[in-house]
Amino acid sequence: MSRLPIYIIVFLFALTSCNEVLEPKPVDLLVDELVLNEPQDVEPVRIGAYNALRGMASPIIIAGDFTGDYIRHNGTFTDYRELGTKQITPANGAVEAFWNRIYRTIYVANFLLERLPEISGVNSETRTQVLAEARFLRGFAYFIGAYTYGDIPLVTTTDQGVNRTIPKSSKADILAFALADLQAALADLPDPSSTSNSTTNATYANKITARAVLARYYLYQKNWAQAEQYATQVIDSKVYSMVTNYVNIVTQDFTTESILEVGYGLSDDPGTGDYALNNLLVGRREVIPADQLVVSLYSTESGERRQTLSFNPQNQRGDDNGWTVLKYGTASEDNNNIVLMRLAEMYLIRAEARAQQNKITGTGGAVADINVLRARAKAPNVVAASQADALSAVERERVYELAFEGHRWYDLVRTGRAQAVMSAFSPNWNSRYERWPIPQSEIQRNPSLQGQQNPGY
Known part of the structure; x- marks a missing residue:
C-alpha cells in the first residue's frame, strides 16, 4: 500500500x-x-x-x-x-x-x-x-x-x-x-522485513511494531517468557538499528532506532499549547527536571544520557534549578516529534524479562542487554551476579535511557515500587495516585x- x-x-x-x-x-x-x-x-x-x-x-x-x-x-x-x-x-x-x-x-x-x-x-x-x-x-x-x-x-x-x-x-x-x-x-x-526497503517509516504500524507493543504488554503482565520472545523478535528482525551516538536520540527525528513515532510539521508543531511538551518544558518552564533526576543523569553510570538535559544559569531564579529537558524541540528544530517506542526499550524489556527468569549473565543474560545500551552511552559496563542486582540495574538503566519518554510512573506502578519511591519523593504521595x-x-x-x-x- x-x-x-x-x-x-x-x-x-x-x-x-x-x-x-x-x-x-x-x-x-x-x-x-x-x-x-x-x-x-x-x-x-x-x-x-x-x-x-x-x-x-x-x-x-x-x-x-x-x-x-x-x-x-x-x-x-x-x-x-x-x-x-x-x-x-x-x-x-x-x-x-x-x-x-x-x-x-x-x-x-x-x-x-x-x-x-x-x-x-x-x-x-x-x-x-x-x-x-x-x-x-x-x-x-x-x-x-x-x-x-x-x-x-x-x-x-x-x-x-x-x-x-x-x-x-x-x-x-x-x-x-x-x-x-x-x-x-x-x-x-505488513512485514517490513520481507521488503527490499532500506528504511521503515515509523509513522505507520507494521508487524514489528505490533511485536514491540506485545513485548511491552507481556512485560506489564509479568509474562516474562513472552516478553523476552517478542522483544527478541524485534531485535533480531534487524529492521531497526541502534544509532551510534545517544545524542541523536535527543536531537533528531525518525532515527533508525524509532519503532513508533508521531511526527509534526510547521502547521501543528507541539511547541505551543497547554499540553505541548516544548512549551511546558522549555518555553514556559512550567515544570523542570527534579533535582535527583539531574543527579542520576549526570552520574558516571548514565554516560552520555546526560545529554537529555542542559543547564543554563540564567534560568536560576526563585526555585528554578536552571535545568531543561532537550528531547522536545520546536518546528525549526529536528527533534519536535514524539517517539512512543524505540529499539533501546526492547533491550530493556528483554533484560528485565531475562532477569526475572534468572538469566543473568552470558550472551543470553540480562547483563549483556543492559551493556548494549551502556556501550552506546559510553558508560562503564554493569556487573550483576544476582537477580536482585540485575533488576536494580534495569530500573536504573530505564531512568538513564528513557527519561522523559513516558515510562517512569508506569514502571514504578507495575513493579510495585511506586509507594516506596514516590513517598520518599513527595510527602503528598498517596497510593491512589x-x-x-x-x-x-x-x-x-x-x-x-x-x-x-x-x-x-
Whole structure:
C-alpha cells in the first residue's frame, strides 16, 4: 500500500482540524462527520486514525513522567501544580485531555472497523492492512488507557446512544480486549522485513511494531517468557538499528532506532499549547527536571544520557534549578516529534524479562542487554551476579535511557515500587495516585459512571 509523506499527513490533518471530526468528546462524535463511502475516502480516514494517535502522544509523556518523580512544578498552571505536588484531582485538565484523546483514537478505529468492510471497490490488500492498523491503534489505546485509569468503558461502536451510557469494564477485560486487537493486527499488518526497503517509516504500524507493543504488554503482565520472545523478535528482525551516538536520540527525528513515532510539521508543531511538551518544558518552564533526576543523569553510570538535559544559569531564579529537558524541540528544530517506542526499550524489556527468569549473565543474560545500551552511552559496563542486582540495574538503566519518554510512573506502578519511591519523593504521595482518576466531566456526562470514581478520589 502506498505511503504518504509526513508533510501530506500534516496538511490533511490541518484541513480536518477545522472540522470537529476528531475534537469532540467521544460521546458527542457524529458518525456523519467522518466520511467513508467510497475507496478514495479510505486514506484520509486512515490518516485521521494516526492523527488521533498523535493526540495521545504528549499526554503519554505527561502521565508517565510528570506523575512520577521526574519533575517539579515551576509555573502557574493548576494542572501541573497538581502533578508536581502530587495532589491530583478528577478536575485536572491533563487527566481529562488524555482520556478524550484515548477515546478519540478508539472512536476513529471503530469507525474504520465498522465502515470499511462495507465499502466496495477497495482492493483486498488495502482493506486488510487498514483494518489491521485500526485494530492495532485501538489495542494500543486500550492498553495505555487501562494502565492509566484502571477500569474504563469498553467502547466498540460509534453508536452515540450506546456510547453515552457505557459502564466501566474491569482492567483485566480491557487488557484482554487489547491483546486480542494486537494479536489480530499482528496477523495482517505488513512485514517490513520481507521488503527490499532500506528504511521503515515509523509513522505507520507494521508487524514489528505490533511485536514491540506485545513485548511491552507481556512485560506489564509479568509474562516474562513472552516478553523476552517478542522483544527478541524485534531485535533480531534487524529492521531497526541502534544509532551510534545517544545524542541523536535527543536531537533528531525518525532515527533508525524509532519503532513508533508521531511526527509534526510547521502547521501543528507541539511547541505551543497547554499540553505541548516544548512549551511546558522549555518555553514556559512550567515544570523542570527534579533535582535527583539531574543527579542520576549526570552520574558516571548514565554516560552520555546526560545529554537529555542542559543547564543554563540564567534560568536560576526563585526555585528554578536552571535545568531543561532537550528531547522536545520546536518546528525549526529536528527533534519536535514524539517517539512512543524505540529499539533501546526492547533491550530493556528483554533484560528485565531475562532477569526475572534468572538469566543473568552470558550472551543470553540480562547483563549483556543492559551493556548494549551502556556501550552506546559510553558508560562503564554493569556487573550483576544476582537477580536482585540485575533488576536494580534495569530500573536504573530505564531512568538513564528513557527519561522523559513516558515510562517512569508506569514502571514504578507495575513493579510495585511506586509507594516506596514516590513517598520518599513527595510527602503528598498517596497510593491512589497509582492510577489517574476518571475525569469529573466524564462522570457527569455518563450516568453509568456516576458513583464509579477510582478509589480515593
